[in-house]
Amino acid sequence: MLETPALASECRYARAVEMHAVVAARLWELIDAAIETHGRALIALAGGSTPVPIYNLLREMPLPWDQLTISPTDERWVQLEEPASNEGMLRRELLGPDAAGVELVSMARRAADPGADAAAADQTLARLGRPFDVALLGMGADGHTASWFPDARGLDVALSSQRHCVAVEPPATPEPRLTLTRAALLSTGNLLLVIGGAEKWAVYRDAIADPARYPVGALLQQQSAPLDVYWAAD
Ligand code: 6PG
Numbered sequence: 759m760l761e762t763p764a765l766a767s768e769c770r771y772a773r774a775v776e777m778h779a780v781v782a783a784r785l786w787e788l789i790d791a792a793i794e795t796h797g798r799a800l801i802a803l804a805g806g807s808t809p810v811p812i813y814n815l816l817r818e819m820p821l822p823w824d825q826l827t828i829s830p831t832d833e834r835w836v837q838l839e840e841p842a843s844n845e846g847m848l849r850r851e852l853l854g855p856d857a858a859g860v861e862l863v864s865m866a867r868r869a870a871d872p873g874a875d876a877a878a879a880d881q882t883l884a885r886l887g888r889p890f891d892v893a894l895l896g897m898g899a900d901g902h903t904a905s906w907f908p909d910a911r912g913l914d915v916a917l918s919s920q921r922h923c924v925a926v927e928p929p930a931t932p933e934p935r936l937t938l939t940r941a942a943l944l945s946t947g948n949l950l951l952v953i954g955g956a957e958k959w960a961v962y963r964d965a966i967a968d969p970a971r972y973p974v975g976a977l978l979q980q981q982s983a984p985l986d987v988y989w990a991a992d
Pocket of ligand 1: 806902
């Protein structure tokens with residue numbers, strides 16, 4: 759068993775609705791703590807489908823939206839209006855009428871090429887002046903997290919660069935991706951990983967045993983950022 763000092767907690771739920779409520783409350787708690795300390799909270803949120811019910815719960819909570827800066831953990835290199843856009847999903851699922859004062863970082867501006875967008879996003883994130891207070895991440899059944907996909911062109915840069923954001927080209931996705939780097943995520947105050955179903959649990963446990971086998975292992979084999987893992991059976 760790998761010594762995983764980063765693994766602060768591992769919570770398992772019979773029903774996803776239970777996990778959603780716990781994670782939403784945890785995010786709110788971390789946001790409030792960050793504002794208490796820094797006057798503002800900087801958070802990074804995953805795309806995909808697993809976190810959407812959590813975002814829907816947060817949308818109805820009286821969060822201090824005007825003291826909140828949100829970035830996607832990664833983005834598909836598509837237009838904002840396209841269904842695949844993570845920014846578009848966050849705007850639809852997380853930001854309600856009370857969230858007008860929020861700052862939402864756009865990773866994909868659809869510049870000349872993904873590298874140009876990544877460089878622009880990197881500068882935007884650098885101007886925030888400090889690491890994220892919390893990042894919520896998902897995981898694919900192939901062991902990717904953010905857009906650290908296995909065999910992606912640029913994955914080595916994402917896992918080694920000191921930049922905040924880089925472009926990668928996964929063989930498994932229809933479009934290039936922009937993603938936070940390992941350096942950006944491991945400097946985060948708190949990492950929350952949310953996964954669902956038996957298949958992903960098996961991959962997660964496999965990654966705990968052999969981190970080098972999956973990109974998500976870079977979150978598991980580190981002593982920088984405390985990691986809380988939440989899993990739901992359904
Ligand atoms: C994305 C996400 C990605 C996601 C996993 C899991 O852009 O898709 O950031 O890393 O968390 O692919 O996706 P699901 O939650 O939809 O299974």
